[in-house]
Amino acid sequence: MSHLLILPFFFIITISAQSNNSTFPNCPPANCGTVNISYPFWKMDTESTAQFCGYDGFGINCSDTGDQTISQITLGGDSYYVREINYVFGNIFLADYDVSPAAVDHNNCPRVRHNITLGTLPLNFSMYSVNLSFHFECNRCPSFATEIPCLDNNGGKSCVHNMSTGTEETADWEGYSCDQEVVTTVYREYINMNPNFSTEFSRILQGGFGLQWRTMDVDDCEKCEESGGRCGRQNTTDFFCFCSDGTIGWGDCKGTIVTIV
Template identity: 65%
Template structure:
């Protein structure tokens, strides 16, 4: 009988710990000007084998010699975390290569990859605008903006604001070698009088993502808990 009752007492103890409003297993951290707290977590203080927060929401806090830099990684690419608004559920990110904290920052940055969110519970905000960079083209269509500083061997680089409803087949005539799509906040484009020379400033302002509640976490959070993972796969409710 005692052996049968032990699991019952264990579950009660765990439940009592979950009701602790300070969440000792889910601490908050400061990295630069950004507070890292649930559903995000610090990859340095917590490990990839056990953490409190959403899977894929780990933020690395690194030191570039001048300041602490919060970075998040998805799709194999790093993004500088500008700010997080926990009340609105939004996070502002900048591709690290074009961010103001990059050591090799350039006034004429070259976008090298798309933004790949995979299955992470993020959505782009309603204020987002997609920018399409077409590299090594034999010319630029009239609706696109030519980027002279990125030209190479007389091959053009063209920038297209993708919410203009352009048919992508139009680009076939320009024999471009590569296309990279990124996202920016639309209103930031209004502050740049000339996109061909000021596109770097728009990229540096970054983009906004909104996150939603993960399905596995709804019951945990409804019971005043915080969800996490152990051994990368095992779900835990703190």
């Protein structure tokens, strides 16, 4: 994974970076293998899922698989392997868990099985992202796409198309009788490093993609952060603002203080 070290310098966009200090007694950072988990992310475990300090949907599950400690986050009901989190630039680097080196059944010919769904989460794809469209069980591959022989099944062809080439708008797949289409996102840099899709597509997928997070645009959370607090919940319904002095505010760190027993 050493090639990941080249990625952060691409992200020179000026954004609001979240605090990553440990002065919040209710919001301690945690480590999961080589991944540091801190606000607005939070570590999930069976004993504290009723209370967390961070954004809804930003919980990270930490588990041991063989000799690996794996960090996973769920987006749209699908699991993603957390490669790294950069709190200075506000980026999280992910790979689809099904095609990542962390998968138990990992192989050199992984198949993407779902689109990437962000829903209403305060996340944006990196500007260095590229969409790839995979088409499975086709009768043949069009000239604007590349066949992936290792994914062919019972005579059905598997094809991949780089949607950044500008041909997607005019690409007509109807005549190729494909059974399924899956669109996934990868780094443009990994495509440049591995231009032969037919044999190197697994490296491109394993390189993953980056997301940038922004301030949660929920009124209560925005007010909490403006008052110097961190957003969180005591259970699935009650919003609280965790303050740097260890108190818990009802809405923000300037108003009513909540005592939880």
